[in-house]
Amino acid sequence: xxxxxxxxxxxxxxxxxxxxxxWAYDDxxxxxxxxxxxxITALRAEKPAVVTLDLGLPPDPDGTSEGFAVxxxxxxxxxxxxxxxASGHGARASALTAxxxxxxxxxxxxxxxxQLGLIVRRALNLHHIEVExxxxxxxxxxxxxxxxxxITAAPEMVRVARTIERVANTKASVMLLGxxxxxxxxxARGLHDASDRRGGNFIAINCAAIPESLLExxxxxxxxxxxxxxxKTTEGKIELAGGGTLFLDEVGDIPLPLQVKLLRFLQERxxxxxxxxxxxxVDTRIVCATHQDLEAMIAxxxxxxxxxxxxxxxxxxxxxxxxxxxxxxxxxxxFLKRFAGEMNPQVxxxxxxxxxxxxxxxxxxxxxxxxxxxxxxxxxxxxKLISAADLDLGGTEDGECEALNIKSxxxxxxxxxxxxxxxxxxxxxxxxxKLLGISRPTLYDLLKQYDLQA
Numbered sequence: 078x079x080x081x082x083x084x085x086x087x088x089x090x091x092x093x094x095x096x097x098x099x100w101a102y103d104d105x106x107x108x109x110x111x112x113x114x115x116x117i118t119a120l121r122a123e124k125p126a127v128v129t130l131d132l133g134l135p136p137d138p139d140g141t142s143e144g145f146a147v148x149x150x151x152x153x154x155x156x157x158x159x160x161x162x163a164s165g166h167g168a169r170a171s172a173l174t175a176x177x178x179x180x181x182x183x184x185x186x187x188x189x190x191x192q193l194g195l196i197v198r199r200a201l202n203l204h205h206i207e208v209e210x211x212x213x214x215x216x217x218x219x220x221x222x223x224x225x226x227x228i229t230a231a232p233e234m235v236r237v238a239r240t241i242e243r244v245a246n247t248k249a250s251v252m253l254l255g256x257x258x259x260x261x262x263x264x265a266r267g268l269h270d271a272s273d274r275r276g277g278n279f280i281a282i283n284c285a286a287i288p289e290s291l292l293e294x295x296x297x298x299x300x301x302x303x304x305x306x307x308x309k310t311t312e313g314k315i316e317l318a319g320g321g322t323l324f325l326d327e328v329g330d331i332p333l334p335l336q337v338k339l340l341r342f343l344q345e346r347x348x349x350x351x352x353x354x355x356x357x358x359v360d361t362r363i364v365c366a367t368h369q370d371l372e373a374m375i376a377x378x379x380x381x382x383x384x385x386x387x388x389x390x391x392x393x394x395x396x397x398x399x400x401x402x403x404x405x406x407x408x409x410x411x412f413l414k415r416f417a418g419e420m421n422p423q424v425x426x427x428x429x430x431x432x433x434x435x436x437x438x439x440x441x442x443x444x445x446x447x448x449x450x451x452x453x454x455x456x457x458x459x460x461k462l463i464s465a466a467d468l469d470l471g472g473t474e475d476g477e478c479e480a481l482n483i484k485s486x487x488x489x490x491x492x493x494x495x496x497x498x499x500x501x502x503x504x505x506x507x508x509x510x511k512l513l514g515i516s517r518p519t520l521y522d523l524l525k526q527y528d529l530q531a
Contacts, residue, residue, distance in 0.1 A: 085128075086110060086116065094188065097188075098193075105127075112143075128151060131144060144162070159200035163184050163185065181200050181203075191507070206235060228408055230404060231396070231403060237393060250391070251393060252366070254394045257368050257443065261326065262366070265281070268364060277319070278318050278321040279321055280322070293338070294313065298310075299311055299350050303353075311350075315361050326366050372385075398447065406436060421458060424461060435470075439493070450470070495523060495524070
């Protein structure tokens, strides 16, 4: 069976350039259109993943009105299409307007075939990731988001989602490890929704937010009269999640005496309520999360080793936002769309300096910090575009580790700068190299040396 090539629609009225572009993409099925009608007809019939669009089309070859009309129709008919616009007429202003109206990227004439090829293939890669994300999401009941409601185009997070999908229908206990604000509860809910337990309850409890004196009752429940104020029999969270999933966030904060009782449940799958004498069988799957170093806590005697191995049958490590190049901008756009609809409909997007600031910031508070910053910016913005000032990201970031020697300091700086440049250039190698002031071969060598992905 012959593998089907991805489709690329080239909307260009210059016949010479049509031929040049067509022969440049032998790894695509290329469709050519020279005007608006033929472009829209091809879009409907062929459903290409990527479109290159010359804004100067007849009957307005010296302007941009016809090109923008084509762009608007593409976005209305097939908004997931990655449109890359070209214009020789006030190129930058037109290109930025096109981006605001839904275009993926732009290039300037005269055409640099190699650079355009990189942009096209990057767009195709993103389109493939989004298709994968939608397939994963459809299985968890939400067609617009990745597993558990996470939005990502980062291969690191796609791998996390795939791992969770693979273990969802097993009986294994899953431990999610990651910094605060990385989306552990969303992934836990995604695991539940992707499992055969989706018909049962998903119950989440933050073990760090409940006083020790109350945590046992919250988890295991109590009988009437078990203690002062126990005026009725109450089921605990483990029982309430019977047939479903219990998510224990910050499991490292469970006190040692209660760890023993939790271990007994995991071994025997029975519980006793406080004040009760009857063993109750409960079929509840445990998913837990923590940002703490449990192995260090085990060494210090603050966490039971046997409980750790019961909880950590499958360990999933969640990368921080700084380790997911490009995701900050993607998430910021999703947050902007939501908050603008709720609080400030005049806001339509981010100004270029705001996108640069989002790419440069290391987001120590991860996705939660980004969400709060965008929410504030939407409220404070005076115009249609959010500026860097609206995001209020000035000042020195805290928490950056100091390198102990010149070599490690240089490597740490190189990694940070390359990731920031990749995010700002949306993964385009040529643009990234220009931002860094190095050649493309040098950038490829650095990517390989530091095991970074474009």
